[in-house]
Amino acid sequence: MxxxxxxxxxxxxxxxxxxxxxxxxxxxxxxxxxxxxxxxxxxxxxxxxxxxxxxxxxxxxxxxxAPRHAHGTFNWLIEQYKQTPTWEKMAPIRLRNLQYNFDRFSRDHGERTVASLKSQHVEALLAKKAATPAAANKLLKLIKRLCRFAIRRGIISIDPTVGVDRYNENPDGFHTWTEAEIVQFEQHHGVGSKAVLALQLMLCTGAARQDVCLMGFRNVSGHRISYSRGKTGGFVDVPILPQLKCEIKLVPAGQGTFLVHTGDRPYKPETFGN
Structure with missing residues (x-):
């Protein structure tokens, strides 16, 4: 004692x-x-x-x-999901994106019980995002993920997202900029701006965001620029086009990467995307 x-x-x-x-x-x-x-x-x-x-x-x-969240709520369900092997095996970028989506959902609906969610509630949530079909479908996918997990955990027996239709999106995907729109973008931001440098790096090299974040003078040799693709591992070696050369000339010689933010730190793929 x-x-x-x-x-x-x-x-x-x-x-x-x-x-x-x-x-x-x-x-x-x-x-x-x-x-x-x-x-x-x-x-x-x-x-x-x-x-x-x-x-x-x-x-x-x-x-x-001490309970972290009330049993059966969406907050509780999300915490349970994050203890599964599925969560632990996710790639870092996908993990951060899903965590961000979970956080947004929790702020508005975390204290609600999973069992109280009905199909009409799901449809009402999606209707609030009708102006942005892609966002509505993304939310539906998130709710469907949670509901299917809730079924496996015995919290519900029927998936309320079943029968809820996705919104029609643009079948052609994102609009591809025209030459006139590219010129408009450059005129708006101006020569030597970070926005125009990023644009030209991607246009002239075909680099994805995870590749362009790592590019610097070490990738330049003579009149050519090369890099390894993060997704496929393939090697790219292309000539430096005049419009890109003009932008690279304005980058300080001692800068580690072409694109930096606060404190001359290089971007991460997700922060660059944001």
Whole structure:
């Protein structure tokens, strides 16, 4: 048993908190001990026994671990999903993108229960993004991922996204800029701007964003520029066209990569994309 002096707080590490329903709960937080909620009224026999078990490292079924999110909510489901092998095996870029989408969804719907979601609710959420069909379909894909996982976990038995139609997107994909639009872009940003340099690097080399972020003077040899494609591993070696040469000349010679942001740091593919 732990001996305590008769001070203001006879239970060091214990603090009063309220759960999402406004009910008072007593939480113990001590170094080297998992955060735990104590049962019973403050100072009761049940409370004291649980406190002694925690501080002495004697975990029993009566000592309830602090829940991060309410069971059955979307926040809880997302936390469960992030503990699966599927999540752990994802590529870093895909992982960050999905985490970003999860965070956005959680801010608006995280406290809602998965079981309460119906097809009409899904359709209403998508309708709010009707002006941007691609965004609506992206949201549908995210909800479908969570609902299918919820079925595997036994939270729901019917997928509410079944029968919900995707929105029609442009079958031709993104609009390809015309020569006039490229000129308009260059005139707007101006020669020597980072925007025009990025444009010319991609136009004149065919580089993807993950490739263009790494380009620098080390890729230049004489009148040619070369790089290895991050996605395929293929090697590209092309002549430096006049419009690109004009932009590269304006880059400081000691700069590590052609494209940098705050503190002359190189871009990461995801920050460059943003």
């Amino acid at each position: 732990i001996k305590r002096s008769a001070g203001k707080n006879p239970y060091p590490g214990v603090s009063r908190n309220k759960d999402r329903h406004g009910r008072a709960r007593w939480r113990v937080r001590l170094k080297g001990v998992p955060q735990t909620y104590l049962p019973g009224e403050y100072g009761s026999a049940e409370f004291r026994a649980a406190y002694e078990q925690v501080v002495n490292g004697e975990r029993t079924k009566k000592v309830e671990p």
